[in-house]
Amino acid sequence: MEKAETREVERRVERFIETARAAGIKITHQRLEIFREVASSLEHPDAETVYRAVAIRMPTVSLDTVYRTLWMLNDLGLIRTLGPRRESVRFDANTTSHHHYVCVRCGLVRDFESDELNTLPVPHGVRSFGTVVATHVEVRGICESCALHQSPSGQDRVAQSTDRE
Amino acid sequence: MEKAETREVERRVERFIETARAAGIKITHQRLEIFREVASSLEHPDAETVYRAVAIRMPTVSLDTVYRTLWMLNDLGLIRTLGPRRESVRFDANTTSHHHYVCVRCGLVRDFESDELNTLPVPHGVRSFGTVVATHVEVRGICESCALHQSPSGQDRVAQSTDRE
DNA sequence: CTGACTGCAAACCCTTTGCAGACCG
DNA sequence: CGGTCTGCAAAGGGTTTGCAGTCAG
Numbered sequence: 001m002e003k004a005e006t007r008e009v010e011r012r013v014e015r016f017i018e019t020a021r022a023a024g025i026k027i028t029h030q031r032l033e034i035f036r037e038v039a040s041s042l043e044h045p046d047a048e049t050v051y052r053a054v055a056i057r058m059p060t061v062s063l064d065t066v067y068r069t070l071w072m073l074n075d076l077g078l079i080r081t082l083g084p085r086r087e088s089v090r091f092d093a094n095t096t097s098h099h100h101y102v103c104v105r106c107g108l109v110r111d112f113e114s115d116e117l118n119t120l121p122v123p124h125g126v127r128s129f130g131t132v133v134a135t136h137v138e139v140r141g142i143c144e145s146c147a148l149h150q151s152p153s154g155q156d157r158v159a160q161s162t163d164r165e
Numbered sequence: 166m167e168k169a170e171t172r173e174v175e176r177r178v179e180r181f182i183e184t185a186r187a188a189g190i191k192i193t194h195q196r197l198e199i200f201r202e203v204a205s206s207l208e209h210p211d212a213e214t215v216y217r218a219v220a221i222r223m224p225t226v227s228l229d230t231v232y233r234t235l236w237m238l239n240d241l242g243l244i245r246t247l248g249p250r251r252e253s254v255r256f257d258a259n260t261t262s263h264h265h266y267v268c269v270r271c272g273l274v275r276d277f278e279s280d281e282l283n284t285l286p287v288p289h290g291v292r293s294f295g296t297v298v299a300t301h302v303e304v305r306g307i308c309e310s311c312a313l314h315q316s317p318s319g320q321d322r323v324a325q326s327t328d329r330e
Numbered sequence: 331c332t333g334a335c336t337g338c339a340a341a342c343c344c345t346t347t348g349c350a351g352a353c354c355g
Numbered sequence: 356c357g358g359t360c361t362g363c364a365a366a367g368g369g370t371t372t373g374c375a376g377t378c379a380g
Contacts, residue, residue: 024334025334026334027379027380028335035258039258042276044255044257045256046252047254063369064336064339064370065336067371068336070256079256079258082255082257083252083255087211087248088213088343088344089212089246089248089344090210090246091209091211091235091246092209092245092246093204093206108294109209112288113288114288116286116288117285120282122304123281123282129277130306130309130312131307131312133305133306133307136302139291139300140300141296141297142296143294147295191353191354191358192354192355193353193360195360211344212345227361229346229361229362230360230361230362232344232346233346233361254369
């Protein structure tokens with residue numbers, strides 16, 4: 001379980017406190033611990049993982065508080081999600097190598113091909129993580145349909161998604 | 166609801182029949198309809214969507230058959246999943262623009278930065294989908310840890326993931 | 331003090347599974 | 356015909372929500 005730099009973590013906690021205060025949100029013991037946990041992890045943990053870690057120092061926290069806090073932090077823009085918020089598994093009959101255009105508003109996904117993007121120059125540092133088998137590009141934007149029905153700029157909790165192949 | 170070219174759909178159905186036959190899997194009415202539905206959609210539908218579409222022509226299919234069939238098709242390599250197989254939502258305190266290295270074996274995700282990758286040349290055709298706000302690269306491979314514990318090459322249903330930001 | 335927050339438990343949604351009858355080959 | 360496959364219904368895992376007591380400010 002590797003950790004982010006202490007200095008960076010402190011910077012983030014500071015930012016959390018300011019942001020929460022500005023938004024009129026109470027800085028509770030639980031929220032502080034939960035945020036610190038996510039902020040100091042490199043693992044992109046899920047709620048359960050955060051819960052287990054926080055529960056060591058705070059045996060009374062509940063999993064649902066962790067969920068509520070994480071989504072609150074997300075809404076404040078202090079953390080992000082990896083993978084679409086709540087979505088079912090989607091299937092694709094195109095089994096050739098391709099990339100995706102994703103609408104961040106409605107979640108529409110369209111395929112496109114690009115030999116250029118199939119062979120991207122991967123930064124040196126990445127090699128330290130492991131072998132490189134393939135690269136996949138996700139282009140994000142607002143699709144035509146959404147641009148027309150110009151949504152009243154609701155915050156898109158839709159946020160982001162992880163997309164192997 | 167746009168559709169894939171008829172010719173391409175037929176080609177895929179043909180391939181399904183051959184592959185299934187070769188694998189000793191029965192070609193039932195349900196399976197044919199379910200595969201045809203996924204093969205002719207550009208929407209990357211989820212199980213529920215496939216189910217609703219198929220149910221029109223085949224009112225007795227059940228949702229669980231759709232699930233079973235979709236995973237079977239996935240195991241045969243005839244379709245793929247978009248997004249990690251079944252995973253909980255994961256959170257990330259790094260809110261700056263960055264990319265991901267993903268281990269296709271264990272699901273480990275690591276961040277990395279690259280100005281180069283932040284501004285990729287997006288193919289012309291993509292513009293027809295909508296505006297382009299950002300590009301995100303996901304590099305896939307086998308992480309060091311997995312390479313050591315060299316898994317007995319179990320088929321990774323883990324397959325793929327969609328990875329916004 | 332007082333409204334925002336928390337813990338609990340029950341509800342929800344998507345997905346999977348056990349079982350007995352139905353059907354492909 | 357026999358083993359596979361299907362439909363049903365119920366279970367499962369992750370996540371959310373209603374409620375009453377608790378705590379930050």
